[in-house]
Amino acid sequence: xxxxxQAAVPSIAEQxxxxxxxxxxxxxxxxxxRPGPVTVTxxxxxxxxxxxxxxxxxxxxxxxxxxxxxxKPSGNxxxxxxxxxxxxxxxxSEHKTAGGNxxxxxxxxxxxxxxxxxxxxxxxxxxKAIKEDEKALRAKYKxxxxxxxxMSLGNRMRGAGVR
Numbered sequence: 001x002x003x004x005x006q007a008a009v010p011s012i013a014e015q016x017x018x019x020x021x022x023x024x025x026x027x028x029x030x031x032x033x034r035p036g037p038v039t040v041t042x043x044x045x046x047x048x049x050x051x052x053x054x055x056x057x058x059x060x061x062x063x064x065x066x067x068x069x070x071x072k073p074s075g076n077x078x079x080x081x082x083x084x085x086x087x088x089x090x091x092x093s094e095h096k097t098a099g100g101n102x103x104x105x106x107x108x109x110x111x112x113x114x115x116x117x118x119x120x121x122x123x124x125x126x127x128k129a130i131k132e133d134e135k136a137l138r139a140k141y142k143x144x145x146x147x148x149x150x151m152s153l154g155n156r157m158r159g160a161g162v163r
Contacts, residue, residue, distance in 0.1 A: 098146040109163045126153040130160040
């Protein structure tokens with residue numbers, strides 16, 4: 001560029017100041033506080049790039065506030081939990097879980113049918129009761145551990161209305 005062309009093209013800071021000078025009131029104050037990238041559209045005309053908005057535009061010119069964050073409950077988790085009613089469950093020390101622990105169940109018809117059965121026996125009983133293929137059941141729950149498989153099978157029987 002020659003010296004004549006350099007003098008004719010204002011710097012970016014000069015362009016921002018000129019653009020802010022054409023604005024009136026609060027728009028001029030906002031433009032002066034956060035001057036963004038300025039682009040020259042035509043010789044002599046300066047346009048500011050649109051600024052990012054904080055929230056959604058609700059109505060013409062108004063910005064909607066972001067939803068307030070929920071307050072965290074005070075205290076530890078044990079205080080907020082509802083205690084389980086352990087009186088409704090039966091501890092059966094004669095029958096053990098797959099891990100060797102005492103069996104605890106809700107003492108309904110399904111729990112009593114599956115009580116003391118191996119996992120293979122549970123699959124056979126449940127497949128027959130809900131009229132589903134045993135291989136399909138095994139494929140569906142094979143990714144779970146033994147206790148979760150047993151629990152899921154019992155819940156499937158309850159869901160099918162088997163008593």
